[in-house]
Amino acid sequence: MWFFNSTPTHDERDDLLGRPSFNFRLQIILGFFTFFILSVVITIGAMLTISRIERKIETVSTWERFLYNIEQARRWEKNYFLYGTNLDDALESTANAQAILNENLHYLEQMSIPWPKEELMRDLALYQSSLKMLAPISLQEFNTADGRMAVEADLRRYGAQVVTEAAALAAKEHELIAKWLNIVQKVPVYFLIFLFFLMIYVARFLSLRFMQPLKQLVQHTQRIAKGDFTPVKPARKYRDEFTTVEVAINRMLRELESRQNSLIESHKLRAVGILTAGVAHELNNPLNNIMLSAHSLLEEYDELSKDEHTEMITDIIQETDRSRAIVHNLLDFTRENKSVMQPLDLSLLLNETAKLAFNQARVRGVAIQLDIEPELPAIRGDRQQLKQVFLNLVLNALDAVNKGGRIQLKARKQPNHRIIVEVEDNGCGIPPEVLPNIFDPFFTTKPVGKGTGLGLSVSHGIISNHGGRIEVASEQGRYSRFTVTLPWGATQTAATSDQRQPQEGAS
Amino acid sequence: MSIVAIISRHGRESAAIAGFTASRLGYRLVLMEDLVKSAAQRFQISEADLFRALKEPPVLQRLNTKPLRKHIALLEQTLCELMAGNQMVFCGYLGYPIFHEISHVLKVLVLAHPAAEAHPTTPPETTSSNGRGQVRKGRWFQRVYNARLDDPNLYDLTLNLDHMSTEEAADVIVNTLGQQRFRPMTYSMNCMGNLELACQVKSTIVDQVPDVEVKAHDGTVYIYAKAFKRGNRRKALQIKESVMHMEGVNYVEVIGEKELFEGM
Amino acid sequence: MKRPTVLLIDDEPIVGQRLKGTLEKLGCEVDVFQDPGKALDRIREKGFDIIVTDVMMPDVNGIQILEAAKAVNADAKVIIITGFATSDLARECMEKGAFDMIAKPFKPSDLRSMVVRAATEMGFTDIQER
Ligand SMILES: Nc1ncnc2c1ncn2[C@@H]1O[C@H](COP(=O)(O)OP(=O)(O)OP(=O)(O)O)[C@@H](O)[C@H]1O
Ligand SMILES: [Mg+2]
Numbered sequence: 001m002w003f004f005n006s007t008p009t010h011d012e013r014d015d016l017l018g019r020p021s022f023n024f025r026l027q028i029i030l031g032f033f034t035f036f037i038l039s040v041v042i043t044i045g046a047m048l049t050i051s052r053i054e055r056k057i058e059t060v061s062t063w064e065r066f067l068y069n070i071e072q073a074r075r076w077e078k079n080y081f082l083y084g085t086n087l088d089d090a091l092e093s094t095a096n097a098q099a100i101l102n103e104n105l106h107y108l109e110q111m112s113i114p115w116p117k118e119e120l121m122r123d124l125a126l127y128q129s130s131l132k133m134l135a136p137i138s139l140q141e142f143n144t145a146d147g148r149m150a151v152e153a154d155l156r157r158y159g160a161q162v163v164t165e166a167a168a169l170a171a172k173e174h175e176l177i178a179k180w181l182n183i184v185q186k187v188p189v190y191f192l193i194f195l196f197f198l199m200i201y202v203a204r205f206l207s208l209r210f211m212q213p214l215k216q217l218v219q220h221t222q223r224i225a226k227g228d229f230t231p232v233k234p235a236r237k238y239r240d241e242f243t244t245v246e247v248a249i250n251r252m253l254r255e256l257e258s259r260q261n262s263l264i265e266s267h268k269l270r271a272v273g274i275l276t277a278g279v280a281h282e283l284n285n286p287l288n289n290i291m292l293s294a295h296s297l298l299e300e301y302d303e304l305s306k307d308e309h310t311e312m313i314t315d316i317i318q319e320t321d322r323s324r325a326i327v328h329n330l331l332d333f334t335r336e337n338k339s340v341m342q343p344l345d346l347s348l349l350l351n352e353t354a355k356l357a358f359n360q361a362r363v364r365g366v367a368i369q370l371d372i373e374p375e376l377p378a379i380r381g382d383r384q385q386l387k388q389v390f391l392n393l394v395l396n397a398l399d400a401v402n403k404g405g406r407i408q409l410k411a412r413k414q415p416n417h418r419i420i421v422e423v424e425d426n427g428c429g430i431p432p433e434v435l436p437n438i439f440d441p442f443f444t445t446k447p448v449g450k451g452t453g454l455g456l457s458v459s460h461g462i463i464s465n466h467g468g469r470i471e472v473a474s475e476q477g478r479y480s481r482f483t484v485t486l487p488w489g490a491t492q493t494a495a496t497s498d499q500r501q502p503q504e505g506a507s
Numbered sequence: 508m509s510i511v512a513i514i515s516r517h518g519r520e521s522a523a524i525a526g527f528t529a530s531r532l533g534y535r536l537v538l539m540e541d542l543v544k545s546a547a548q549r550f551q552i553s554e555a556d557l558f559r560a561l562k563e564p565p566v567l568q569r570l571n572t573k574p575l576r577k578h579i580a581l582l583e584q585t586l587c588e589l590m591a592g593n594q595m596v597f598c599g600y601l602g603y604p605i606f607h608e609i610s611h612v613l614k615v616l617v618l619a620h621p622a623a624e625a626h627p628t629t630p631p632e633t634t635s636s637n638g639r640g641q642v643r644k645g646r647w648f649q650r651v652y653n654a655r656l657d658d659p660n661l662y663d664l665t666l667n668l669d670h671m672s673t674e675e676a677a678d679v680i681v682n683t684l685g686q687q688r689f690r691p692m693t694y695s696m697n698c699m700g701n702l703e704l705a706c707q708v709k710s711t712i713v714d715q716v717p718d719v720e721v722k723a724h725d726g727t728v729y730i731y732a733k734a735f736k737r738g739n740r741r742k743a744l745q746i747k748e749s750v751m752h753m754e755g756v757n758y759v760e761v762i763g764e765k766e767l768f769e770g771m
Numbered sequence: 772m773k774r775p776t777v778l779l780i781d782d783e784p785i786v787g788q789r790l791k792g793t794l795e796k797l798g799c800e801v802d803v804f805q806d807p808g809k810a811l812d813r814i815r816e817k818g819f820d821i822i823v824t825d826v827m828m829p830d831v832n833g834i835q836i837l838e839a840a841k842a843v844n845a846d847a848k849v850i851i852i853t854g855f856a857t858s859d860l861a862r863e864c865m866e867k868g869a870f871d872m873i874a875k876p877f878k879p880s881d882l883r884s885m886v887v888r889a890a891t892e893m894g895f896t897d898i899q900e901r
Pocket of ligand 1: 392396397400425427428429430438439443444445446450451452453454455456457480
């Protein structure tokens, strides 16, 4: 057995598995984790803001209580000036306000917006002391006293100052609360919008990450179906779930390749089976010559001259050599061989192929013409397999032509490091509706037992493996032309070297 | 000068056709029973054993089928020997591969619709046993020759008794045999000689290697033994030895599976 | 005494060389051709009694020779020698009126006996194997 690449090649596995792993599970987890963190940030932010608003509300109410007491004091103060009553009440309210301020001083210092503490305290103290100054004086004397005017003016001034300051503070705090509430209302909306776009992006990103390898897999299967068994190579930087699939595909490819090789082998033997008529004829002729010469010698030994003896014996030897050459040519093609890519003389190869089919063609009354450009450059390839391809094409052509038909084998060099070989026949041609199918395995128009439909499929596989192409042009009832394009020189090594190194230890 | 081989599941009808054909051509008539009789005489075996071989197809896995193979080989050998004289009409279901290789054998397939069996004069029991017999013959043919008995591709002429009487069928056969193409010639006579030798060799060695195919060509005998492993030289030598001294054998080649292209 | 005329056609030169003598010794008049085309002309020019021809030859094959020979002289005996004998070919040849056919490789004596039979059937009495 001679399967190449039948043992797992470690490089190709390592190529796939040697990458850092970044699988889709991780990617999805990461995506969702991001969402979660974002939500947490937003929630905490909202909670903080709300608790701040709560505390603000408390400060505001403190200020308002303070303001209320001051205003109350001022109302008592007015009463006092009008009716001489309620001075005690005014004092008490002021004391209340003072107490509120003192109680919450620490808290307010921390929580409230910056406020003119000194001034407020001082104004309050002045207001209070002015009020106290009124107390010892009776209303009558007070009414008359000159000092009253001064005290009253002081009271009015400081009272008004404290009220405006406290009112301004309360209003400012209110404003702040409104602002923060506004933020708390708007942020979730913005967050939702942001989340929406983020989701779209992530969804697109993830589906792209899924679709791209899927698309690649589809491409791989298509090329594999066409007979290209090059292992799958890593396309992304990271290992993911698809890597397992790719590794599995590569394993399948090796299996397919070894199957393909046995297919090639068995189809080759089939071709030889088809050639039997030609080979029998080819071989029986020299055998007949040997037989006739030997019997003539035996029967007429005494009557023949020495020269005639020599002539006949020489004939026998020559014809034996001829038989051996025929057998050799056939065996050379048939023998199970390790597949080796070696430099090949295409012209020689085509000649040998033609020779294999030549007698078969003669049996059918068909002429095979060779038209090979001299001095073709050597190509690298597997001798037997390429022979098999051209033989398949010639045998197909042979099936397509009638007696008196013609098969042409042409080879010529092309500018871009390519050689093309054409096998053309003037036979029945291929109907356009089956033309796309003829390279499919098991597609045949021939009766059961005559065609397996594997010839072209096997040939296509071989040519793909050589980095070449095989194409067909045909007109029904007129001709079919199969064109094989093979690379040579620099392009070829690039195309085939990485696909087909004969494996050490493959058996 | 030629040979007519009438192969059919329908023993009675085809025997009738064979009888008419033989008398019209003046040829010898050989039915299955005649073949069995001469084989039994020639090889000193009981006719019953030979009939058994014609009823039960041998199966490779079963041990007791070895004698069946032997008997079939002996029957084929007898058939070849009888054919050597040409001018013969054979009727039965044995020996298709032998006939197939000889160009001057007119191979006829006789078909009859089951209705033809149910002739008013035949009692119903025989009809059903006949039906079973037909199936059995088909199976036997399939097992032994790995081909369908009714496959028209195997024959030169297919006659359907639904559309003609046995006499008419015989007429058709006689007319067809008048064609030049069924005349014997040195080549086909040589083929027949080769087949006879191959059959002789096969019946000699079939005891030792059950799954064997033998070809002969001008005294050179090729023995294809599928069961042979590459290394089994001793057995090959043994077989060679037993065949080597047979009359008409010049050279023996024993070929195991996979060996076909070796040593050339 | 009239001798049977024999035409021997085979693109293998050795066949002609070896068989010419032995057939002549039988008492035949032997013409040998390697080119079947020329042989065809010769047959049309001069009918032969016995024609021995190979089947597979370049340009013209043995079947064509057989047909031509039979067309020129329906009584001619045509013996076919072929490197690839099959039942079908045998039947085709016989149908087209060949006298006999033999597969290659054969012994000179095989051909001789066929020629003798052919000649005897044609009424040449003194053609005999020694
Ligand atoms: N030169 C040709 N002319 C006309 N038809 C052709 C030619 N070559 C191929 N074909 C068509 O293509 C089909 C497929 O060819 P392919 O060689 O794959 O299988 P095949 O010849 O039928 O079987 P196998 O090669 O096993 O004998 C043929 O059955 C035939 O219909
Ligand atoms: Mg093909």
